[in-house]
Amino acid sequence: MVNKEAILEVEHQLLQALKQRDLTQLDLLLHEDLLFNLPTGHTITKAQDVEVYRSGKMIIDEISASSYQICLIEDNAVVTALVKMKGAYFEDHFDGAFKIMRVWRLFKNQWKVIGGSSIACIENE
Numbered sequence: 001m002v003n004k005e006a007i008l009e010v011e012h013q014l015l016q017a018l019k020q021r022d023l024t025q026l027d028l029l030l031h032e033d034l035l036f037n038l039p040t041g042h043t044i045t046k047a048q049d050v051e052v053y054r055s056g057k058m059i060i061d062e063i064s065a066s067s068y069q070i071c072l073i074e075d076n077a078v079v080t081a082l083v084k085m086k087g088a089y090f091e092d093h094f095d096g097a098f099k100i101m102r103v104w105r106l107f108k109n110q111w112k113v114i115g116g117s118s119i120a121c122i123e124n125e
Contacts, residue, residue: 037117060087
């Protein structure tokens with residue numbers, strides 16, 4: 001069903017899957033052809049994203065989101081949020097706020113992320 005509550009629920013599921021490195025849930029929520037722009041400017045695929053979690057090179061100790069904006073367009077949802085994260089990527093530790101944008105699409109009653117981006121930001125934004 002296309003409504004904002006359904007999108008908030010899959011957003012919550014995605015955050016939990018990222019924190020818990022739940023590869024089964026990530027596989028379910030990320031589309032095979034996903035493209036995601038990292039704060040570094042690099043673009044990654046679903047396979048690359050899942051591999052960093054599988055390998056333990058990405059560890060999220062804390063994650064929370066606020067300031068959601070959701071725009072529903074037919075079977076698509078564009079979401080922005082302020083995400084606070086603490087963890088490590090390879091050997092680099094991070095603790096900060098990121099503005100994310102995700103595009104979700106409904107496929108046979110299952111929401112999947114088809115695209116997105118993340119930029120580091122100042123928390124007061």
